[in-house]
Amino acid sequence: MSCTKVIEIDLPDYETKVVVDGWIETNQPAHIFLTNSSPYFTDYDSASIRNLFINTAKVSLICSDGNSEILTLFKQDEFFPPFVYKSVEIIGEENKSYQIIIETNGEKITAGTTIPSKPDMDKMEIEFVSDTTTTINAFINGNTENSIYYYSEIFTQNFDTQYHPSQNPLFSNARTNGEDLKHSVHRSNQPDPLNLFNIDDKRDLPRKEYHYTDSIKVKISCIDETSYKVLNAIYVDNFNNGNPFALVNQKTETNIVGGIGRWTGKASRSYYMYIK
Numbered sequence: 001m002s003c004t005k006v007i008e009i010d011l012p013d014y015e016t017k018v019v020v021d022g023w024i025e026t027n028q029p030a031h032i033f034l035t036n037s038s039p040y041f042t043d044y045d046s047a048s049i050r051n052l053f054i055n056t057a058k059v060s061l062i063c064s065d066g067n068s069e070i071l072t073l074f075k076q077d078e079f080f081p082p083f084v085y086k087s088v089e090i091i092g093e094e095n096k097s098y099q100i101i102i103e104t105n106g107e108k109i110t111a112g113t114t115i116p117s118k119p120d121m122d123k124m125e126i127e128f129v130s131d132t133t134t135t136i137n138a139f140i141n142g143n144t145e146n147s148i149y150y151y152s153e154i155f156t157q158n159f160d161t162q163y164h165p166s167q168n169p170l171f172s173n174a175r176t177n178g179e180d181l182k183h184s185v186h187r188s189n190q191p192d193p194l195n196l197f198n199i200d201d202k203r204d205l206p207r208k209e210y211h212y213t214d215s216i217k218v219k220i221s222c223i224d225e226t227s228y229k230v231l232n233a234i235y236v237d238n239f240n241n242g243n244p245f246a247l248v249n250q251k252t253e254t255n256i257v258g259g260i261g262r263w264t265g266k267a268s269r270s271y272y273m274y275i276k
Contacts, residue, residue: 014039018054018109020261022085024098025221025268026115029087030061032071033079034102037260053081057104061087064097078161094118094267102259111256111263116222118267119150122180124218126273133209136273138220140173140181148173149228151266152185155217156210159203160190163219167208170232184208185218215274221266229253230262 022032034054042048059071071085092098092115102109120141126134138152149172153163167186186208205211223231233253254260 018259020256020259023264024092025266026092029091032085050081054104055083057102059085060101061090062099063090109258113263113265114224115265115267116224118269119220119222121269124271129209132212134212135209136185138183138185142173142180149223151221151223153219157215164190212275218271219268221268223266226255227264230255
């Protein structure tokens, strides 16, 4: 008799925030995507995601060397929504800092990041797991007293349209004690627009492994400690998105002041891996 079939919950009003997904990489222009956040219980489809995109913002990029630029909005079909703010004159350089100022709807959102030195790579190797599948191992010089943070991305030719995170993209030299660092760059499927970190390849391949006929571009980047913490928090959130208790009283890390998201500097080395 004490049970109630209908329970009414008075949810607080949702406060929309500006979401920043941005990075600047060595020898590449800055890329920034701007959207509005939406409530957890929103039904998502391609139309609703397009409506969240912010295409009237003023985005300024300021480099520590004194150069500055207002970013230009470009249409770029390999992203979704297919619009991105990019720099034209400023490209990423090692050991420089980059600040962004975003002005939209009377709000000012800021963020800063640094591009550290490129990773000190020893070699990159393909290792056969079976007659038809391989893994990729990166070997990095660990002879340093400083903490260094890494981010790995892949591009599988004929299957991907852009670089995207490997299955285990974040790692550091924190526990190597000066020894060389071996990192396995595991396969992951290119993310689709509605599931940003989808890692289920549509081909019938063992998880983490590549087919021996694949040609793969691998990018190993050094990032600063703040970027490492922010990206790691995003991956943890995604891992826990099916657990309603995981995010209680938890706030995702961000380096965006006045909004949420990430602004990441990357010092990158790229490799082209194929089986002869």
